[in-house]
Each structure stands twice: as structure tokens, then as C-alpha cells.
Amino acid sequence: METSIKRKRTRPVFLGGVQVGGNAPVAVQSMTSTDTRNVRATVRQIRKLEEAGCEIVRVAVPDRVAAAALSDIKRQIAIPLIADIHFNYRLAIEAIGNGVDGIRINPGNIAKEKILKIVESAKSRGSVIRIGVNAGSLEKDLLKKYGGPSSSALVESALRSLAVLEDAGCDSIKLSVKASDVTTMVEAYRELSGKTDYPLHLGVTEAGSIVNAAVKSAIGMGILLYEGIGDTIRVSVTGDPVSEIGVAYAILRAIGIRKFGPDIISCPTCGRCEINLFRLTQEVEERLAGMKTHLKVALMGCVVNGPGEAAEADVGIAGGKGYGLLFKKGKAIRKVKEKEFVTALLAEIDSMVAERKEI
Amino acid sequence: METSIKRKRTRPVFLGGVQVGGNAPVAVQSMTSTDTRNVRATVRQIRKLEEAGCEIVRVAVPDRVAAAALSDIKRQIAIPLIADIHFNYRLAIEAIGNGVDGIRINPGNIAKEKILKIVESAKSRGSVIRIGVNAGSLEKDLLKKYGGPSSSALVESALRSLAVLEDAGCDSIKLSVKASDVTTMVEAYRELSGKTDYPLHLGVTEAGSIVNAAVKSAIGMGILLYEGIGDTIRVSVTGDPVSEIGVAYAILRAIGIRKFGPDIISCPTCGRCEINLFRLTQEVEERLAGMKTHLKVALMGCVVNGPGEAAEADVGIAGGKGYGLLFKKGKAIRKVKEKEFVTALLAEIDSMVAERKEI
Numbered sequence: 191m192e193t194s195i196k197r198k199r200t201r202p203v204f205l206g207g208v209q210v211g212g213n214a215p216v217a218v219q220s221m222t223s224t225d226t227r228n229v230r231a232t233v234r235q236i237r238k239l240e241e242a243g244c245e246i247v248r249v250a251v252p253d254r255v256a257a258a259a260l261s262d263i264k265r266q267i268a269i270p271l272i273a274d275i276h277f278n279y280r281l282a283i284e285a286i287g288n289g290v291d292g293i294r295i296n297p298g299n300i301a302k303e304k305i306l307k308i309v310e311s312a313k314s315r316g317s318v319i320r321i322g323v324n325a326g327s328l329e330k331d332l333l334k335k336y337g338g339p340s341s342s343a344l345v346e347s348a349l350r351s352l353a354v355l356e357d358a359g360c361d362s363i364k365l366s367v368k369a370s371d372v373t374t375m376v377e378a379y380r381e382l383s384g385k386t387d388y389p390l391h392l393g394v395t396e397a398g399s400i401v402n403a404a405v406k407s408a409i410g411m412g413i414l415l416y417e418g419i420g421d422t423i424r425v426s427v428t429g430d431p432v433s434e435i436g437v438a439y440a441i442l443r444a445i446g447i448r449k450f451g452p453d454i455i456s457c458p459t460c461g462r463c464e465i466n467l468f469r470l471t472q473e474v475e476e477r478l479a480g481m482k483t484h485l486k487v488a489l490m491g492c493v494v495n496g497p498g499e500a501a502e503a504d505v506g507i508a509g510g511k512g513y514g515l516l517f518k519k520g521k522a523i524r525k526v527k528e529k530e531f532v533t534a535l536l537a538e539i540d541s542m543v544a545e546r547k548e549i
Numbered sequence: 550m551e552t553s554i555k556r557k558r559t560r561p562v563f564l565g566g567v568q569v570g571g572n573a574p575v576a577v578q579s580m581t582s583t584d585t586r587n588v589r590a591t592v593r594q595i596r597k598l599e600e601a602g603c604e605i606v607r608v609a610v611p612d613r614v615a616a617a618a619l620s621d622i623k624r625q626i627a628i629p630l631i632a633d634i635h636f637n638y639r640l641a642i643e644a645i646g647n648g649v650d651g652i653r654i655n656p657g658n659i660a661k662e663k664i665l666k667i668v669e670s671a672k673s674r675g676s677v678i679r680i681g682v683n684a685g686s687l688e689k690d691l692l693k694k695y696g697g698p699s700s701s702a703l704v705e706s707a708l709r710s711l712a713v714l715e716d717a718g719c720d721s722i723k724l725s726v727k728a729s730d731v732t733t734m735v736e737a738y739r740e741l742s743g744k745t746d747y748p749l750h751l752g753v754t755e756a757g758s759i760v761n762a763a764v765k766s767a768i769g770m771g772i773l774l775y776e777g778i779g780d781t782i783r784v785s786v787t788g789d790p791v792s793e794i795g796v797a798y799a800i801l802r803a804i805g806i807r808k809f810g811p812d813i814i815s816c817p818t819c820g821r822c823e824i825n826l827f828r829l830t831q832e833v834e835e836r837l838a839g840m841k842t843h844l845k846v847a848l849m850g851c852v853v854n855g856p857g858e859a860a861e862a863d864v865g866i867a868g869g870k871g872y873g874l875l876f877k878k879g880k881a882i883r884k885v886k887e888k889e890f891v892t893a894l895l896a897e898i899d900s901m902v903a904e905r906k907e908i
Contacts, residue, residue: 226820250820274819276853296853325861326854339861370814370847370858372803376775396814396849396858399830401792404763405799412768413775416735426817428830428848433760434817440764444731455729455755458785458793460633461585461609471758471787488729489787490755494635494655495685499729499755502684502698 195447197418200389203318203362205246205270205291210318210364210422211389215448216415217422218438219246219391220431221274226256226263233266235431240269242435243450243482246422248272248294257284264289272320276327279304283311292318292364297351298327305351309358318362319355323347324395325369339369341377348382363388364422368395372410379414389421396426403427404437408444415445449484452539455499455506456489463491465509465528473532483543487535488517497522505538507531518542554806556777559748562677562721564605564629564650569677569723569781570748574807575774576781577797578605578750579790580633585615585622592625594790599628601794602809602841605781607631607653616643623648631679635686638663642670651677651723656710657686664710668717677721678714682706683754684728698728700736707741722747723781727754731769738773748780755785762786763796767803774804808843811898814858814865815848822850824868824887832891842902846894847876856881864897866890877901 202212210217220239224231226249236247251257251273264271272292273285277299285293286308295308312319325339328347336343344367355363365388367378375394383390394410397403407425414420423441425434442448456471457463471489478487488506490496496508500517507514507526515522516534526534561571569576579598583590585608595606610616610632623630631651632644636658644652645667654667671678684698687706695702703726714722724747726737734753742749753769756762766784773779782800784793801807815830816822830848837846847865849855855867859876866873866885874881875893885893 221817221819223818223822224820232820252821256820276821299853324854324857326849326857328857339857370861373775373805396816396847396854398813398815399834401759401763401796402799402813404760405767405796406803408764408767409771409775409800409803413772416732416768416772428815428817429827431817437760437764440761441768444765444768446732454757454761456757456787457755458580458787458790459582460580461583461591461615462611462635463582468788475758488755490685494658495683495755498683498685498687498698502729 195416195418195445197447198383200387200421201361203364203389205272205318208245208270214421216420216442217245218243218435218442219248219422219424220244220434221248221250221424223431226250227259229259229262232259232263236263236267236269238432239435240267241480242432243439244269244435246270246272248274250274251281251285254281254284257281257288260285260288260290275300279308282308286311286315286317290317292320294320294322296322296324296327297347298324298329302354305354306358309355309360312362313360316362318364319360320364320366320391321348321351321355322391323367325371325374326395339374341374341381344369344374344378345381345385349385352386352388364391366391366393368393370394370396372406375410376413379419380417383419390419391422391424392420393424393426399428400433400437407437408441411441412445415441415447443484450482451484452478452481453484453486454478454489455486455503457491457495459491462494463509464511465491465514467491467509470507470531474535477532477536478539481543483546485539485542487539504542505535507535554775554777554804556806557742559746559780562723562748564631564677567604567629573780575779575801576604577602577794577801578607578781578783579603579793580607580609580783582790585609585611586618588618588621591618591622595622595626595628597791598794599626600839601791602798603628603794605629605631607633609633610640610644613640613643616640616647619644619647619649634659638667641667645670645674645676649676651679653679653681655681655683655686656706657683657688661713664713665717668714668719671721672719675721677723678719679723679725679750680707680710680714681750682726684730684733685754698733700733700740703728703733703737704740704744708744711745711747723750725750725752727752729753729755731765734769735772738778739776742778749778750781750783751779752783752785758787759792759796766796767800770800771804774800774806802843809841810843811837811840812843812845813837813848814845814862816850816854818850821853822868823870824850824873826850826868829866829890833894836891836895837898840902842905844898844901846898863901864894866894
């Protein structure tokens with residue numbers, strides 16, 4: 191980690207106990223894929239998300255039954271709850287009345303006079319409003335003006351609704367300008383960040399299934415976070431939302447701005463590799479799944495980069511033929527047989543995690 | 550795609566028929582995980598890599614038997630072959646004699662006077678040399694000087710060996726300064742790019758298994774490519790190297806600098822989604838695996854962003870309840886039942902691919 195990234199200082203907002211913006215760490219959020227009207231399934235999914243490290247959760251509110259379910263859901267979860275609202279401002283008001291910590295509105299499908307009614311309600315309950323612009327649902331006049339969902343069109347949409355909220359005296363605001371096209375998204379957030387100091391929620395929208403979503407989100411958010419832009423992130427994955435959390439923390443870890451969970455360094459097993467490194471990596475990943483302590487774990491197949499990487503890690507194995515050298519805090523501590531790699535590594539990891547907890 | 554990235558113009562080198570640097574497209578490469586001495590297995594893996602879109606392939610050459618196998622391998626494959634050499638300069642000379650298109654040497658483990666012998670041989674056969682610096686195997690004096698494998702230490706290692714090659718009259722050179730730490734890697738390549746105009750081979754080394762490797766590679770390479778830095782890339786995945794190719798093209802597609810293969814836009818299925826989008830996405834991905842034509846395919850779960858995204862794609866589905874609207878080139882063309890989504894999409898894709906081939 192060489193660069194100390196200078197994060198842009200934004201105005202803080204508070205979602206329940208979680209601060210977003212200001213000097214707060216970049217918060218990781220996700221959205222449920224369950225039917226919100228099914229309280230039990232939704233709460234179950236949110237708890238799994240919490241366990242994985244999700245810090246803010248959003249649920250879709252497509253109708254009044256879903257809006258009514260929010261107070262039940264809210265009561266059973268520990269992290270701030272956001273209602274995702276489209277088309278119908280009344281659902282926003284009901285959601286706020288049911289105690290959500292924030293709402294997301296889409297200026298592409300809620301008109302100005304309806305937004306004003308939402309603001310009134312949000313102000314009275316202290317709810318945060320996110321103006322969530324999306325390239326897939328931009329206002330028709332902006333699409334016409336810009337010839338399509340360009341970065342400037344996204345920014346104009348956000349700023350226009352922002353002016354409505356500010357005029358109405360609302361200041362608990364987050365902004366997002368998501369697009370499925372990574373370069374459009376990057377340009378839009380850069381432009382927006384230059385024009386406001388409200389906290390920004392970053393996302394590449396409709397990013398696809400896990401590997402594609404990881405690539406697109408990592409590039410888009412990676413470029414912005416590296417420039418100091420972004421206060422909260424949501425990775426969109428077509429699939430189990432729990433997988434979004436792992437990708438989100440991998441991004442923040444790689445950029446060096448949050449240390450959460452193990453960072454596994456493992457080589458791509460070339461023709462020099464004399465141990466079953468793929469199986470070792472899979473096994474170690476499985477055994478460390480859910481671990482929140484940050485440790486750098488190196489799993490290396492040969493003597494070229496093995497000792498160097500293992501020495502830089504908190505704990506590591508540099509494999510030889512049928513055996514490996516176990517490293518801890520930069521020092522080779524002993525030779526271990528291949529079949530004992532996992533046990534030996536986990537024993538060291540357990541003791542390091544225990545040590546850190548004692549501090 | 551909004552930004553036209555201005556790529557830094559580097560000196561071109563030629564690996565067989567493949568140009569790297571200059572105005573050539575960013576080339577995608579990989580490395581085999583087979584035992585190079587096993588010619589059959591190695592050739593089989595290289596052919597799978599070729600089929601997936603790999604444009605340059607590297608193999609480990611740990612001993613003389615592996616070096617001897619190279620001419621047999623070279624004869625049976627279509628893409629340029631690179632020998633990966635550590636410790637023993639004689640293996641580099643044998644590899645060059647056996648007809649490889651290029652070699653990669655690691656200045657961390659081959660001394661200057663040995664490098665000079667390699668250069669002599671490479672010059673006589675027109676082979677390209679990559680100076681492949683790796684944070685895991687840096688020269689001891691540089692580790693001492695910089696207190697560890699910092700970005701400046703990586704760059705100094707590369708420049709020091711570069712001077713040796715230049716003094717010996719070699720100019721078919723590529724450079725790389727890989728690290729497993731993403732920010733170190735980004736800073737090292739930025740610094741190196743400012744100091745030389747040789748083509749750069751980008752990589753985040755020891756990046757881990759697929760999702761972590763996708764995240765780290767996408768951030769590191771994404772930031773650099775977006776700045777115009779990088780002439781060829783290799784994604785390192787602990788696992789099947791064929792998976793590296795998909796990630797590499799996903800990065801280049803997202804940055805907008807190469808159009809290769811389908812770009813699948815699909816939403817993360819929130820509580821609004823009334824179709825089985827996860828299954829649809831999986832099925833479409835499977836059916837389009839191996840497709841090289843670039844098409845934007847949108848698979849959208851609801852009416853919020855569905856029509857907008859589908860209209861921006863070459864072909865798309867915007868799902869409703871049990872049915873969806875099929876879009877082609879920006880226009881809704883007809884309503885389709887959910888069980889016919891895949892057939893209808895693939896028929897449109899087939900006809901679009903056929904049309905493009907005719908041009």
C-alpha cells in the first residue's frame with residue numbers, strides 16, 4: 191500500500207447509526223432480491239447480508255403491501271434500512287412513516303411536485319433522501335437534449351432534483367449517477383463530484399453476473415475511489431446479493447482504504463508449481479469465509495516469488511515439492527508437509543486473530 | 550462509451566505476427582499451468598486458450614527438458630510463444646534456439662553478465678525480451694535500499710536491466726513491474742511509463758482466485774489503461790488459465806478499448822423482478838460462451854430501467870410478469886413469453902452476428 195488516497199471531504203449524513211460522507215469509512219451496501227412483501231424471507235436475507243459485512247441495506251417498495259412490511263422488517267434487523275421508490279411518491283411517504291432510515295428516489299420517474307411532498311415527510315422524520323439517477327431511466331427531456339444517457343445528462347438530472355430538495359430546505363442528501371457503461375459512470379461521478387459536496391453513492395448498474403460485475407464495478411469504483419471520490423458503494427450482481435459484499439470489500443481492500451477480511455495472495459500455478467495450489471487456495475478460502483479480521487495470506491507455488499510474497503504477508507506458504515515453508519510475519523518459521531498446509535496455516539491464522547482481538 | 554482514451558504511443562515490438570505497442574490493440578496474453586515437459590497437455594491447453602481469444606502465450610521453462618519441448622510446442626500452436634525464465638540463463642538461450650518468439654527474464658534472479666549472453670542470442674534470432682520485474686523476487690540490494698518492494702524499487706530494477714539491454718544493442722524489449730499489491734503496481738507502472746517508451750506488459754501478480762483476481766486486475770489495469778498506459782495485459786488467476794481470457798476482455802470492453810465478445814447487461818434482481826432473471830442470465834451466458842462478436846445484450850427484470858437499458862443495447866429483454874418485451878437496435882419489436890426468452894434472444898443474436906459477418 192503506497193498511496194495514501196486523499197478522500198474528498200463531503201457533508202456527512204446519518205442513516206440511523208451509520209455515517210456516510212464526512213470522514214466516515216466508505217460504507218458497503220447491498221439490496222435484497224427477495225419479495226419485500228415476504229417479511230420472513232427478506233429479514234433472512236438481510237441477516238445473511240449483515241453477517242457478510244453489509245452496512246446498509248435497501249429493499250424494493252413496488253406497492254403498498256411492501257411499504258407496510260417495512261416496519262416489521264426494520265424491527266428485525268440491525269443495519270439501516272433504505273426504501274427504493276419508483277413512480278409513486280405515496281409509497282415513499284408510507285415508507286418514511288414506517289420508520290426507514292432513508293429512501294432512494296429516481297428523478298426519472300417522480301415529478302418535481304411529488305418530490306416536494308416526499309421532502310416534507312422526510313424532513314419531519316429525519317430520513318435521508320438519495321437522488322438515485324440511473325442511465326436506464328433518465329428524464330425524457332434530458333435524453334432528448336443530450337441525444338442519449340450521457341454523463342452530462344446523468345449529472346444534470348441529479349443537479350436538477352438536488353435544487354428541488356435544497357429549495358425545500360432538505361439537506362440530508364446522497365447522490366448517485368449510475369450507468370451500466372463504465373466510462374459513462376466514471377465521467378458522470380467525476381463531474382458530479384466537482385459540482386457538489388454531498389456524499390456520493392457509487393455504483394455500476396446492471397453489471398451482470400459475478401465475474402463481469404466484479405470487473406465493471408472494480409474498474410468504475412476503483413478509478414473513482416483512487417481519486418478520492420465516493421462515500422458508499424454498492425456492487426450490483428445478478429445472483430445472490432451476499433456475493434456483492436465480498437466484491438465490495440475486495441475493491442476497498444485493493445485500493446487500500448478499508449481493511450476487512452483476509453487478502454489472499456496466490457499465484458496462477460504455472461509449470462513450475464509442484465503442489466496442488468488450486469485446491470489449497472479453494473480450501474483456505476472456504477475455511478476463511480466470513481472472517482472479518484484483515485490478514486494477508488500468501489499461498490505460493492514455487493521458489494521464484496514464493497518466499498518474497500510469503501515474507502510480505504502476515505502468514506504464508508511457499509511451496510516446494512511435496513512440502514512448503516511456513517512464513518509468519520516475514521520470517522520462515524518451519525517446513526511443513528503438503529498435506530499439513532491447511533492445518534498449519536489455519537493454526538497460525540487463528541492465533542493471529544486471537545492476538546489482535548486481545549489488543 | 551464516452552471517453553476516447555488517448556493511449557500512450559510506445560515503440561512497437563513484434564512477437565511473430567503479433568505487434569505489441571505502437572498503435573496495436575492491447576494484446577491479451579496468458580500462461581499455461583501445465584508441466585511444460587508434457588507437450589501434449591501443454592499444446593491442448595494452449596489451443597483452448599487460443600480458442601478463448603488468447604493472443605500470446607507464455608510457458609514456464611524450469612529445466613532443460615522443458616526447454617527442449619519448446620520447438621515441439623511451437624510447431625503445434627498458432628499464437629506467439631514466450632519462454633518464462635528464472636535463475637538459469639542457459640535455459641533462455643536454449644529456448645531462443647528452439648524458436649520461441651520471446652522470452653521473459655526476471656532481473657531479480659539473473660545477473661548482469663548472464664543477461665548479456667541472453668541478449669546476444671536473442672539479437673541473433675530476433676526474439677523479444679521482456680524484463681519482467683516482480684515484487685516477490687526483487688534484487689536484494691533494491692529491497693534494502695527501499696526498505697521493501699516499493700513502486701520505486703520495482704521501477705529501478707526494470708530501468709537497471711533496461712540499461713544493460715540497451716548498452717548491448719537490444720531494442721526488442723517489453724517491460725513489466727508487477728506486484729500483488731494493486732496500489733504499488735499502479736504507481737510503479739505510472740512511474741515507469743513516464744520514464745520510457747518501451748511497450749508495457751501490465752499485470753497484478755498473484756491475484757488469487759477468479760473473483761479476487763478479477764477485482765484486483767480490473768482496478769490495477771483499469772486505472773492504467775484509462776490513463777492510456779499498457780500495451781499487453783495478463784490477468785493472473787489461481788485456476789484454469791482459460792478463465793483469465795474472459796476477465797481480460799471484460800476489462801478491455803469496460804474501458805472501451807477493445808470490442809470482443811458479448812457484453813451482458815443484467816440487473817441484480819431486486820424485489821421488483823417478476824421473471825427468473827438469474828436463470829435467464831446464466832443460460833444466455835452459457836449459450837454465448839465463446840462468441841467473439843461484440844454485441845451488447847440487455848437482460849432486465851422490470852420496467853424501471855429495463856426499457857431504457859434494452860433500448861441502448863443491440864438486443865435485449867425487458868421483463869414483466871411472465872412475459873417480456875424484446876428489443877432490437879433500440880426498438881421494442883415484440884412481446885415474448887418468459888419460456889421463450891432464450892430462444893427469441895438467440896435467434897436475434899444469430900441473425901445479427903450473421904449480418905455483421907456479411908459486411
